[in-house]
Amino acid sequence: MKTLIVYVSGKGFIKEAAERVQKALGSHAALLDLKSKSKADLKDYDAVILxxxxxxxxxxxxxxxxxxxxEKALLTKKLAFVLGGLDTEEYRLPFEKNFKEELRSHAVAAVHAGGRYIPxxxxxxxxxxxxxxNKSSGAVHREKWENLDTVIKAFS
Ligand SMILES: Cc1cc2nc3c(=O)[nH]c(=O)nc-3n(C[C@H](O)[C@H](O)[C@H](O)COP(=O)(O)O)c2cc1C
Known part of the structure; x- marks a missing residue:
């Protein structure tokens, strides 16, 4: 199974999450940074992780x-979401607001990778x-890398 890991990262947390998944899946998984000029043809992949x-x-x-x-092509692929955020309780609600029901229900997994904030x-x-x-002026580390295991297992 060839997997495309598509990501957009502001300050590197989600980039790290995407890279961790890619590393665990190995050479059959490729990264696509939507902030770069790189392109990938979905025809070449069986699975996509957003x-x-x-x-x-x-x-x-x-x-x-x-x-x-x-959307049309994604509905023909094995699909998962990796979501980042410091808010550990309510990420599901904005998830519903951000992606269409068709895609969300098609996904085999949607995991919360946690988040971090470096002032x-x-x-x-x-x-x-x-x-x-945050009620603090310091850095916040809420990485939940262990939650990536669900996606890694499903796409291995
Ligand atoms: C301005 C700002 C707004 C944020 N809003 C949310 C939010 O609404 N919900 C949440 O769970 N995390 C929120 N976060 C936390 C980010 O999701 C977290 O810092 C994440 O690690 C960012 O990843 P990235 O830099 O790779 O995009 C916010 C962070 C910043 C700086």
Missing amino acids: CGAFRAGMQPRKIKAYARKN DDYSGFIRNMMEKI
């Missing part, structure tokens, strides 16, 4: 556009906002 982290309840615009544009990665405006939300 990866993106929430910001203010929204998935990255480019991953949503990719899912919309390729130095952001400008003062975001830092002030995040300080209030």
